[in-house]
Amino acid sequence: MRDELLPGTLDMLILKALTLAPMHGYAIAQHLQQVSKDVLRVEEGSLYPALQRVQAKGWVKSEWRETPNRRRARYYTITAAGRKRLGDEMQSYQRMAAAIQRVLLGQKG
Amino acid sequence: MRDELLPGTLDMLILKALTLAPMHGYAIAQHLQQVSKDVLRVEEGSLYPALQRVQAKGWVKSEWRETPNRRRARYYTITAAGRKRLGDEMQSYQRMAAAIQRVLLGQKG
DNA sequence: TGCTTCCCATAGTTTATCTATGTAAAGACC
DNA sequence: GGTCTTTACATAGATAAACTATGGGAAGCA
Numbered sequence: 001m002r003d004e005l006l007p008g009t010l011d012m013l014i015l016k017a018l019t020l021a022p023m024h025g026y027a028i029a030q031h032l033q034q035v036s037k038d039v040l041r042v043e044e045g046s047l048y049p050a051l052q053r054v055q056a057k058g059w060v061k062s063e064w065r066e067t068p069n070r071r072r073a074r075y076y077t078i079t080a081a082g083r084k085r086l087g088d089e090m091q092s093y094q095r096m097a098a099a100i101q102r103v104l105l106g107q108k109g
Numbered sequence: 110m111r112d113e114l115l116p117g118t119l120d121m122l123i124l125k126a127l128t129l130a131p132m133h134g135y136a137i138a139q140h141l142q143q144v145s146k147d148v149l150r151v152e153e154g155s156l157y158p159a160l161q162r163v164q165a166k167g168w169v170k171s172e173w174r175e176t177p178n179r180r181r182a183r184y185y186t187i188t189a190a191g192r193k194r195l196g197d198e199m200q201s202y203q204r205m206a207a208a209i210q211r212v213l214l215g216q217k218g
Numbered sequence: 219t220g221c222t223t224c225c226c227a228t229a230g231t232t233t234a235t236c237t238a239t240g241t242a243a244a245g246a247c248c
Numbered sequence: 249g250g251t252c253t254t255t256a257c258a259t260a261g262a263t264a265a266a267c268t269a270t271g272g273g274a275a276g277c278a
Contacts, residue, residue: 036208099145
């Protein structure tokens with residue numbers, strides 16, 4: 001197991017965060033860390049490549065804006081395709097998480 | 110999300126399976142698939158490298174034996190270090206799985 | 219002036235999994 | 249006797265994801 005993140009879940013978590021509001025990268029990381037009670041920590045070296053990834057797939061779009069603090073930041077917005085994708089990923093994830101629980105708890109198949 | 114497995118969980122699942130009994134690779138794959146109700150499918154190209162990985166770390170040991178079918182197979186047994194490791198990995202996994210659920214369900218941190 | 223926080227980004231490495239492929243033996247079927 | 253399926257192990261090469269390390273810059277505060 002890695003340290004701060006379950007591999008394969010980052011894109012999903014990013015998309016989920018963006019359903020609440022358009023956000024810049026830094027805010028996404030803060031949000032995930034806060035909601036997860038400090039369990040999920042997204043390194044910048046994971047976050048920004050991931051944002052480029054999901055944008056390249058058409059799941060989010062982005063634009064430069066000014067933050068409330070008067071700083072420039074790239075705001076990401078989830079697209080319709082992104083919402084569709086999020087639904088698929090969540091379903092797949094829940095399926096696997098439930099399956100793993102069955103294995104770990106030693107329940108009968 | 111990948112297709113058949115949550116990345117980062119395979120070693121843990123293998124170790125968990127081996128707490129039930131020593132098993133050969135093929136049996137481990139069958140066991141995981143069955144207990145997970147066909148959700149978890151471990152490809153051979155993932156399984157055997159993983160078995161070498163956990164053996165190299167000292168979490169399992171192995172020996173050639175004869176199966177009930179009179180075939181030769183390499184049986185893997187979990188070690189004390191492996192049980193310790195399994196406990197750590199399960200705890201870490203449960204922590205992250207719970208954190209991800211909080212994000213996906215939109216609960217407050 | 220210097221420190222901290224906010225914010226973006228990339229290069230290079232590591233790790234994990236998958237695809238594809240090869241070997242081989244047992245048993246069933248024809 | 250020949251073929252197919254199942255059981256069983258293994259590796260090479262590709263792909264993808266995440267990490268470490270590093271760089272820049274602007275705002276605000278001491």
